Amino acid sequence: MHGPILMNAALFLRLVFIVIFLTSCQQISFENLKKDASNLVSSIKVSNSEDVSVGLASETSHTISSLKFSDLIKPYSPEVDLSNGFALAVKSAVKLDPEIAVARESLASEVVAIDIAEAAKDFSVTGVVMGGVEDISDEVTGVAFTLNVKRPIFDSGRMDARIAEAKYSAETAAHTYRVKMDQKALMLSSLWVDLELNQSLQRQIDSRLVVLGPLISQLEKVAAAGIGDASKVASAQRTVFAIKAKKESVSEQLKGFEVRFINAFGGLPTDNSYDAEFISRLVPESITSDLMEGSPALNAEYSAYMGAVARLASIEAKNSFSVGLEARAARPLGGSSVDSDESVGLVARKTLYNGKLLDSEIIQARAHVKRSIAQFHATFREGQRELRATQQVIIAMDRAIDLALEDAQVASDEIAYLRKQLIIGGSTLESVLSAEARLYDAESKATQFLAKRRKAELSILAILGLLSKSFGL
Numbered sequence: 001m002h003g004p005i006l007m008n009a010a011l012f013l014r015l016v017f018i019v020i021f022l023t024s025c026q027q028i029s030f031e032n033l034k035k036d037a038s039n040l041v042s043s044i045k046v047s048n049s050e051d052v053s054v055g056l057a058s059e060t061s062h063t064i065s066s067l068k069f070s071d072l073i074k075p076y077s078p079e080v081d082l083s084n085g086f087a088l089a090v091k092s093a094v095k096l097d098p099e100i101a102v103a104r105e106s107l108a109s110e111v112v113a114i115d116i117a118e119a120a121k122d123f124s125v126t127g128v129v130m131g132g133v134e135d136i137s138d139e140v141t142g143v144a145f146t147l148n149v150k151r152p153i154f155d156s157g158r159m160d161a162r163i164a165e166a167k168y169s170a171e172t173a174a175h176t177y178r179v180k181m182d183q184k185a186l187m188l189s190s191l192w193v194d195l196e197l198n199q200s201l202q203r204q205i206d207s208r209l210v211v212l213g214p215l216i217s218q219l220e221k222v223a224a225a226g227i228g229d230a231s232k233v234a235s236a237q238r239t240v241f242a243i244k245a246k247k248e249s250v251s252e253q254l255k256g257f258e259v260r261f262i263n264a265f266g267g268l269p270t271d272n273s274y275d276a277e278f279i280s281r282l283v284p285e286s287i288t289s290d291l292m293e294g295s296p297a298l299n300a301e302y303s304a305y306m307g308a309v310a311r312l313a314s315i316e317a318k319n320s321f322s323v324g325l326e327a328r329a330a331r332p333l334g335g336s337s338v339d340s341d342e343s344v345g346l347v348a349r350k351t352l353y354n355g356k357l358l359d360s361e362i363i364q365a366r367a368h369v370k371r372s373i374a375q376f377h378a379t380f381r382e383g384q385r386e387l388r389a390t391q392q393v394i395i396a397m398d399r400a401i402d403l404a405l406e407d408a409q410v411a412s413d414e415i416a417y418l419r420k421q422l423i424i425g426g427s428t429l430e431s432v433l434s435a436e437a438r439l440y441d442a443e444s445k446a447t448q449f450l451a452k453r454r455k456a457e458l459s460i461l462a463i464l465g466l467l468s469k470s471f472g473l
Contacts, residue, residue, distance in 0.1 A: 078266045086192065086275040091471040093265050094184045103173075103180040110170040117166040121159050123151035143333040149326065153346070156320035161313040168307035175300035181468040182296065182461075188264055189458050189467070192274045195261050197451040198254040201444055205247045208440045215429055215436075216240055239433045243440070276454055282470050283457045287387050292380075296465040301379045305372035312365040318358055321350035386463055390456045397453035404446035411439035 080092045094100055131143040152159065261268060284291060292298070327344040351358070415435045421427035461467035 078264065080265045080267070082265060082267055082269045082272060085272050087278065087471050089265060089269075089272070090185055090188050090192070091473055093188050094181055094468065094471070094473055097184050100177075100180055100184055103177040107170070107173040107177045110166070110173040114163065114166045114170055117159070117163045120162070121152060123149060125149050144330055145333060146328065146330045148328050151325050153323045153325055155322040156317040158314050158317035158320075158322070161310045161317060165307050165310035165314060168303050168310055172300050172303040172307060175296045175303060178296035178465055178468065179300060181473050182463075182465055185467045185471055185473070186458050186462040189274070189279070190455050191257070191261055191264055192269075193451050193454050193458075195254075195257045195268075196274050197447060198250060198257050200447050201250045202254050204443050204447065205243070205250055205440060208243065208436060209247065212240075212243070212433065212436055215432060218429060235430045235434075239430070239437050243437055246440075274454070279454065279457050279461070279470075282466060283460055284464075287391070287460075287464070291464050292383065292387075294465060295383055295463060297463075298376070298379055298383060301372070301376040305369070305376055308365070308369045308372045312362070312369055315358070315361045315365045318351065318361075321348055323348050383463055387460060390459045390463070393456040394453055397449045397456065400449040401446050401453070404442050404449060408439060408442035408446060411435055411442055415439060 078093055078096045080089050080096065082089045126148045128146045128148070129143065130146070258268060324347050325345070326347045328342070330341040332340065415432065418427040418432045418435055422429070422432055458467060461470065
């Protein structure tokens with residue numbers, strides 16, 4: 001009775017010694033492949049107070065239940081409190097948007113991938129229970145338990161490169177998440193600008209029609225009586241029809257933007273308006289190299305490039321050998337007569353031949369590095385082009401607004417003069433109506449130019465990655 005017990009105790013002590021010995025081994029580090037990568041994940045934030053790594057450990061114990069197709073296609077209905085003002089409304093709408101949720105979960109997935117890559121450097125323990133025939137010739141059957149313990153010691157920096165690649169991928173996802181938030185904030189803010197633009201155009205044309213009401217009634221009486229110059233009466237009628245047609249067009253455009261606004265925010269603003277002063281204060285007077293280098297889109301491409309470099313290093317390391325400390329303990333059970341077997345030692349591995357697979361992988365990885373460099377240059381140049389073009393839009397709109405306001409003032413003075421002349425017969429209904437149409441055209445252009453200027457300011461902030469930050473995202 002004591003023999004098997006002592007054997008089991010001895011086996012247990014040997015296994016404990018092997019595991020402790022392996023866990024105490026420290027792997028050789030090759031930090032030159034990832035000098036700054038170790039600090040990358042610490043800077044990955046979803047928002048000012050939201051870190052994707054928080055709560056990930058607790059999620060491993062929960063099983064996600066499957067959803068029905070009908071549950072997944074439920075319409076998206078945001079519930080944004082518009083009473084808190086423009087900035088807070090945009091912030092809430094951005095955080096609730098499904099596209100932002102996709103980017104946020106993608107970032108969370110990349111952060112977890114870092115832990116997966118780092119886990120490969122730790123020791124692993126596997127147990128196998130095998131039952132069956134041990135020796136066919138001797139007809140020996142039984143059950144055997146095998147315990148295998150492994151820990152990498154040296155792999156030419158391959159695992160370090162994989163960890164660096166995972167960290168750069170997480171950083172790329174973090175910058176991409178910021179880009180998505182800036183783009184969504186730009187879209188929502190521009191939608192607010194468009195809504196107020198069309199509301200303003202609606203008010204302007206309604207006010208013109210109120211002023212023109214008596215003149216239109218007088219024109220209808222003249223046309224019905226058949227008096228006056230027929231060509232001038234017809235010209236005046238065309239002007240009236242054009243103004244009324246414009247009113248219908250503006251009304252339809254306003255309805256369309258109201259629907260889009262409701263889809264994005266869940267309702268229409270009542271007391272709050274677009275905060276133009278708040279946005280204008282944020283726009284830098286000049287675009288410095290530091291501002292451009294801080295662009296999330298550009299940093300995402302740089303992180304992708306560094307990840308491609310790390311991947312290349314990982315693949316090239318396959319051409320070298322690896323060394324690991326491995327231990328194996330086998331304990332026959334179930335009446336087997338085979339003796340116990342324990343082994344521990346260093347194991348070196350190297351692929352001697354695999355065709356041209358490794359060469360092809362290296363060529364492909366180098367191509368990815370070159371592509372990443374080209375993509376970085378393309379993103380940088382496109383960003384510069386968009387910034388210059390947008391700055392020119394602001395300058396052009398400032399001049400256009402001044403000209404439109406001057407034109408509106410001239411039209412207003414002309415209308416006042418023509419109305420006085422109309423009383424004494426020095427002007428006609430057609431000339432007054434035409435002047436009123438020119439006044440509306442000038443005022444509407446000034447309003448449209450102002451909207452374009454505001455959108456240009458938003459675009460500059462979005463390109464530089466400052467827009468979402470200004471909303472506290």
